[in-house]
Amino acid sequence: MSRPGARHLALLLMALMVVACGADETTANRAAGTFRPARPGVLRVATAQVPAPGFWQGTVANPTGGFEWGLAKAFASRFGLALVEIVEVPFEDLISGRLAGADMALSQLTFSEGRDRVLDFSTPYLPGKPAILTRAGARVNDMETAQAQRWSVRRRSTLERFLNDKVRPTRPVQAVDTRQESLDALTNGNVDAVLLDLPVATAIASTSGGRLEVAAQFPSDDNLAAALPDHSSNKDAVDSAVRALATDGTLRTLADRWLHVALTGGLAEDIPVIQPPS
Amino acid sequence: MDPLHLNEPSGDAFVFLVLFAVVVGGPLVVEKLKIPGIIGLFLGGLLIGPHGLGFIGSGNTTVFSLGKLGLLYLMFVAGLELDLGLVKRHRRSVVVFSVLSFAMPMAAGTVAGLLLDFGTGAAILLGALLASHTLIVYPTVKSFRLGSDPAVATGVGATVVTDTLALIILAVIVGSTEVGASSVEIAIQTGLGLLIVAGFSFLLLPRVATLFMARFGSSRTNRYVFALVALLSAATVAQVVDIEGIIGAFFAGLALNRLVPNEGDLMHRIDFFGAAVFIPVFIVSVGLVLDPGVMAEPETLRMAGIFVLACVGGKAIAAALTRPFLGFSWSQVGVLFSLTAAQAAATLAVADVGKQHGLFGNAVFNAVLGLILVSLIVASVVASFSGQRVPVPPKSPTPTYGDRVLLIGTEDCLFRAGVAALAMRLASTDAGVVLPVIVAPDGDSMPGFHEIEKVERRLTSVGVDLPVTVHVDGDSPAAVQHAITSLDASAAVIDDPSGEWLNVVQTGDVPYRVPLLIVGAVAGRCRRVVVRPDPLAVSVPVGEIARRLAPARTTVVIDDSGAGGSAVETGTTDLVVSAVGADVQPNGAASTVVTIV
Numbered sequence: 001m002s003r004p005g006a007r008h009l010a011l012l013l014m015a016l017m018v019v020a021c022g023a024d025e026t027t028a029n030r031a032a033g034t035f036r037p038a039r040p041g042v043l044r045v046a047t048a049q050v051p052a053p054g055f056w057q058g059t060v061a062n063p064t065g066g067f068e069w070g071l072a073k074a075f076a077s078r079f080g081l082a083l084v085e086i087v088e089v090p091f092e093d094l095i096s097g098r099l100a101g102a103d104m105a106l107s108q109l110t111f112s113e114g115r116d117r118v119l120d121f122s123t124p125y126l127p128g129k130p131a132i133l134t135r136a137g138a139r140v141n142d143m144e145t146a147q148a149q150r151w152s153v154r155r156r157s158t159l160e161r162f163l164n165d166k167v168r169p170t171r172p173v174q175a176v177d178t179r180q181e182s183l184d185a186l187t188n189g190n191v192d193a194v195l196l197d198l199p200v201a202t203a204i205a206s207t208s209g210g211r212l213e214v215a216a217q218f219p220s221d222d223n224l225a226a227a228l229p230d231h232s233s234n235k236d237a238v239d240s241a242v243r244a245l246a247t248d249g250t251l252r253t254l255a256d257r258w259l260h261v262a263l264t265g266g267l268a269e270d271i272p273v274i275q276p277p278s
Numbered sequence: 279m280d281p282l283h284l285n286e287p288s289g290d291a292f293v294f295l296v297l298f299a300v301v302v303g304g305p306l307v308v309e310k311l312k313i314p315g316i317i318g319l320f321l322g323g324l325l326i327g328p329h330g331l332g333f334i335g336s337g338n339t340t341v342f343s344l345g346k347l348g349l350l351y352l353m354f355v356a357g358l359e360l361d362l363g364l365v366k367r368h369r370r371s372v373v374v375f376s377v378l379s380f381a382m383p384m385a386a387g388t389v390a391g392l393l394l395d396f397g398t399g400a401a402i403l404l405g406a407l408l409a410s411h412t413l414i415v416y417p418t419v420k421s422f423r424l425g426s427d428p429a430v431a432t433g434v435g436a437t438v439v440t441d442t443l444a445l446i447i448l449a450v451i452v453g454s455t456e457v458g459a460s461s462v463e464i465a466i467q468t469g470l471g472l473l474i475v476a477g478f479s480f481l482l483l484p485r486v487a488t489l490f491m492a493r494f495g496s497s498r499t500n501r502y503v504f505a506l507v508a509l510l511s512a513a514t515v516a517q518v519v520d521i522e523g524i525i526g527a528f529f530a531g532l533a534l535n536r537l538v539p540n541e542g543d544l545m546h547r548i549d550f551f552g553a554a555v556f557i558p559v560f561i562v563s564v565g566l567v568l569d570p571g572v573m574a575e576p577e578t579l580r581m582a583g584i585f586v587l588a589c590v591g592g593k594a595i596a597a598a599l600t601r602p603f604l605g606f607s608w609s610q611v612g613v614l615f616s617l618t619a620a621q622a623a624a625t626l627a628v629a630d631v632g633k634q635h636g637l638f639g640n641a642v643f644n645a646v647l648g649l650i651l652v653s654l655i656v657a658s659v660v661a662s663f664s665g666q667r668v669p670v671p672p673k674s675p676t677p678t679y680g681d682r683v684l685l686i687g688t689e690d691c692l693f694r695a696g697v698a699a700l701a702m703r704l705a706s707t708d709a710g711v712v713l714p715v716i717v718a719p720d721g722d723s724m725p726g727f728h729e730i731e732k733v734e735r736r737l738t739s740v741g742v743d744l745p746v747t748v749h750v751d752g753d754s755p756a757a758v759q760h761a762i763t764s765l766d767a768s769a770a771v772i773d774d775p776s777g778e779w780l781n782v783v784q785t786g787d788v789p790y791r792v793p794l795l796i797v798g799a800v801a802g803r804c805r806r807v808v809v810r811p812d813p814l815a816v817s818v819p820v821g822e823i824a825r826r827l828a829p830a831r832t833t834v835v836i837d838d839s840g841a842g843g844s845a846v847e848t849g850t851t852d853l854v855v856s857a858v859g860a861d862v863q864p865n866g867a868a869s870t871v872v873t874i875v
Contacts, residue, residue: 031391031400033639078636111336124336221335236572236639244636248455 032244033236035079037103042083043076046102048091049179054203054259055108060086067199067258068106071125071226074250075104078241091178095119095156097230104238105227108200110158120232123242124223125251126259130162131201131217131271133194135186140193140215141272143167150174152182152191158222159195166218166276167195186212197224198271202261216272290340296326296333297341300565301558314414314654316622319558320647323565334566344556345563349630350527351556352623354509355548356412356441357531358538363709365435368428371604372435378599379618380440383592384409390588394581399451400637403628406447407646408589410440410624414654415616415661422665429610429668432600433617438532441624445525446472448628452522455635471519478515479529483508487537488741496735501743502547508534524627539711541682542743564626564647573644581641582648589649590656593619612664620657621650679793680708684761684770685742686715688754692725692733693773697797698740701771704795713765714746717757724748755782762792772796 038044050056050063058064063086072084089100091107097118099105110128111121132140132149140146147170153160155175163173174191176182182194183204193215196204201214226242228235245251255261287295300322305315328336365372387408391401413434424430453468487508494500509530516526538545572578597615600606606614629646632638638646685701687693693714701712714737718724725733730746737746749764751757762770772779774796 030394031396031404031638031642032636033641127339221338223336236641240633240636240639242636243634244455247635 032240033234033238035081035234035237035241037079037081038101039085041081042085043072043079043081043104044085044087044102045072046087046089046094046099046105047107048089048094049107050086050088052108052179052200053207054200055106056086060088065258067126067203067254068108070254070258071245071251072106074245074254075238075241078244079237091154092156094227099227099229103228103234107227108197108224109227110197110222111225112158112161115227118230120228120230120235122226122228122235123239124225125242125246126197126199126224126255128197128199128222128224129217129220130159130195130222131198132215132274133183133186133196133201133204133212134192134215135189136211136213138192138213138215141274143274143276146193146216146274149193150191151193151195152176152185153195154179154182159197162218162220162222163195183212197222199224199255199259199261202271203259206260214271216274218274218276293334293338293341297559297562300326300562301555304558304562314658316414316561316654317651319561320565320568320651323562324568324570325565326562327566327568329569329571341559341563341566345560348556348558348560348563349627350509350513350523351552352560353524353527353627354505354531355552355557356437356623357528357533358535358545358548359540360438360532360535361431361434361540361709362438362532362535364426364431365438368431368435371428371432371600372439374603375432375596375600375614376436376439378596378603379411379436379593380409380443382409382596383589386588386592387585390584394584397637399454400632400642402447403451403632403637404585404642406444406451407625407628407632408585408592408621408649410444410621410628411437411593411618412620412622412624413437413617414620414622415657418658418661419613419617419665422668423670424613424665424668427610427613427668427671428604429600429606429614430617432604433614436618440618441528444624444628445522445528448631449521449525451637452631452635453520455637467520471516471521472525474519475512475516475521475526475529479512479526479533483512483530483533484537487534491537491741492739495741496739498543498547498738501544501738502551505534505538505544505548522631524631536706536709537741539705539709539743541711543745544743561626564630567640567643568647569640569644572640573648575641578641578645578648581645582652585645585649586652589621590619590653607668609664609667612660613668616657616661616664619653619660621653625650679769680705680710681768682710682766683712684715684758684765684767685712685737686717686758686761686770686772688717688773692716692729693737694775694797695736695740697771697773698737698742700795700797702741704769704771708768710768711744712742713744713767714742715761715765716746716748717754717761718748718750719753719757720750724750754779758794767792770794 045068047056047068050060051058052066052068054066055068056063056066057069063069072086076082076084087100087102089098089102089105089107093100094105094107094109095115095118097115104122105119108128109115109121111124115121132146134140134149140149146167149169150171151163151167151169152174153163153176155177160173160175163169174182174185176185179196179200182191182196185191186194194201198214198217205212205214226238228238242251300319304318304320304322306318308318308321309315324330326333328334334341384405387405388401391404392398394401396404416430416434419425419430449472450464450468453464453471487504490504491501494504509527512526512530512533513523514526516529517523538548594615597611597618600614601608601611625646629638629643633643683701683705685693685698698712698714704710705712714733716725716730725748730748734746747761747765749757749761751760758770758772761767769792772794779796
């Protein structure tokens with residue numbers, strides 16, 4: 001390479017690096033989509049239940065922690081919003097597209113075609129593989145045993161469909177309206193197993209004082225995502241934000257801290273996997 | 279009971295079925311319409327993806343993981359395939375054009391980004407993305423026999439520089455997304471990171487590769503898997519020091535460029551798996567996220583239009599400026615433009631990484647995909663139009679002796695390791711290949727299949743990367759002539775421990791159109807090579823040959839005292855080579871004889 005040519009290239013590169021290093025991408029960037037909150041300066045987040053183990057701690061008026069609370073704060077920071085406001089909205093309303101004026105719902109929601117007709121789903125922020133929560137000591141790590149359990153599952157959830165279509169229990173399934181009803185039934189011995197999203201199951205197990213455990217997980221394409229009002233103009237900005245938080249390690253840090261689960265390819269590394277029949 | 283219970287197709291087998299159906303069918307369908315096959319892969323991805331028929335859902339991780347591997351593979355192959363010999367030969371025009379070809383679209387892209395209200399980092403990244411290019415129309419240009427045209431060589435060489443600069447900018451911008459780091463910290467971190475990746479790739483990797491090939495390289499599977507390990511290890515090192523994996527993969531490709539000749543068996547395997555699986559899967563995985571709803575939005579279309587203007591306009595200005603600066607004709611400018619305007623690999627890679635880091639949203643990403651589609655069509659049309667108007671360049675007056683080196687053996691002497699290493703040295707200087715050939719007069723016995731297989735394994739362990747071929751003719755010199763012509767050799771190395779060949783060639787009147795190096799005794803490790811020109815030769819490229827034969831820490835002595843002369847004491851040499859041959863002069867007359875002792 002001739003000396004002047006090499007010098008020009010080096011100068012060009014150095015100039016670009018100096019300018020590029022000064023670029024601050026933590027502030028608003030229209031290339032990544034623009035977020036327009038319903039109320040200026042405030043990110044309004046809807047969720048079905050506070051507290052929800054691992055995802056929301058404290059109260060609606062005074063949230064103190066949890067994965068989705070941390071995620072809401074990270075979103076607000078990225079969008080340059082000073083406040084996060086929480087509104088509690090029944091699960092049925094959320095999945096019907098009624099967010100009570102919130103900018104988004106963070107409520108361990110899984111994408112489904114039916115829900116997608118009334119909501120816009122963001123890029124997923126957590127894998128939502130179905131997982132089996134049992135009382136400690138129960139061994140449910142193959143399909144035959146899983147089918148023989150007395151199950152409880154939340155009504156109208158994607159998990160209910162998975163249980164009936166893929167697991168196909170041989171005994172009647174107890175479908176309930178809230179997650180708490182399933183957990184009560186499991187604790188009281190009325191059912192043997194509850195089907196939950198993997199991160200929800202690990203969070204509940206880790207706060208149960210050793211009484212409950214995640215016996216197994218199923219591979220699936222299900223994921224947890226933020227739900228936005230249908231045709232929201234904020235989708236691009238939220239998608240970009242989720243990708244950025246995944247890449248810079250924020251989501252992993254939140255999952256480690258609040259959900260106590262190490263995920264590889266969406267599956268928990270130390271929990272048995274049951275392959276449903278194709 | 280239903281005698282035949284039918285399930286809806288699902289599961290991994292079904293996902294891979296639709297994926298590979300697109301890999302096979304997508305390009306076939308669009309090529310019928312004279313559209314580049316890559317666009318068929320994009321559109322196929324869109325068809326089977328969540329925004330199309332939904333066969334592969336947005337939550338599917340398998341295809342996207344395979345796609346990520348495909349992206350690394352794509353960058354590795356891009357580094358591996360670059361013809362560094364061409365870059366070296368046209369370094370002045372490469373440097374001038376690299377600066378133009380990078381600076382014009384870079385400036386246009388950055389300004390466009392700022393006008394579109396992008397953040398500074400996103401605007402600079404957009405500029406870098408537009409400044410890179412992919413040699414997707416290179417096969418079209420080569421089909422016009424323009425591979426050695428100065429404009430084509432300049433375009434190929436500029437790819438190394440523009441893509442490397444684009445990837446460095448990417449590293450810096452991605453580094454700048456680190457929350458809480460100052461500009462100085464980012465610059466130091468990125469600079470150190472790049473140094474570590476470059477050190478690993480350019481210093482450690484080639485040494486490990488050489489050792490591995492010598493010890494375990496006799497198995498072709500081992501060689502291929504080693505290439506994969508090299509690519510993944512460089513990407514991992516990059517990731518560990520917070521640099522994008524694609525930069526490590528690209529550097530690994532560049533570092534192994536000389537060790538993996540483009541025409542060699544290993545390169546064919548790397549190309550095969552890349553073309554059949556990894557790279558198409560990556561492109562389909564990009565198509566999966568194509569969102570027609572977003573693409574059809576006026577905002578996306580407006581951005582795509584601006585990107586096309588900045589990129590194609592910038593590349594056109596850069597190509598046009600080579601007329602006054604480098605004296606290229608308008609047709610050459612057209613070819614140069616077509617080579618550098620096509621956006622695919624590096625553009626996709628940078629856009630994808632920018633998207634993953636949240637710098638680019640769906641609208642920008644889809645607009646970039648629109649740019650890729652338009653640039654590929656424009657580049658293909660211009661390449662076809664300009665390529666046929668550029669005259670085929672004359673054969674280079676300075677032959678590259680190492681391009682295609684024949685390694686000739688006979689049934690009695692099947693390639694000693696030292697001789698094969700000598701041929702490899704000759705080839706590696708010009709990033710060429712060694713073609714092992716066994717010659718025999720008609721009627722002589724031939725080595726059997728198993729024997730040839732054994733020889734191939736032995737040759738593979740010293741880096742010879744092509745299968746042995748057998749050439750039979752009336753006599754051995756005729757068989758050599760036959761092999762030289764049919765294999766389009768640039769030089770031939772003949773293994774001749776008995777000295778018979780030297781005698782046959784020196785006393786015969788058969789003109790050879792390439793230099794022949796006839797290797798006599800080989801003793802131990804080569805520390806000293808004596809090159810002895812034949813006294814009868816009119817003009818001898820001894821200096822060129824000697825330079826290529828000299829490995830590190832080896833003394834090369836040119837002894838012009840005459841064949842068999844005593845100016846150099848041959849007893850002190852480790853390598854004794856005698857060679858006779860004819861070098862083709864520019865006028866085509868065969869006249870030169872070379873002797874190396």
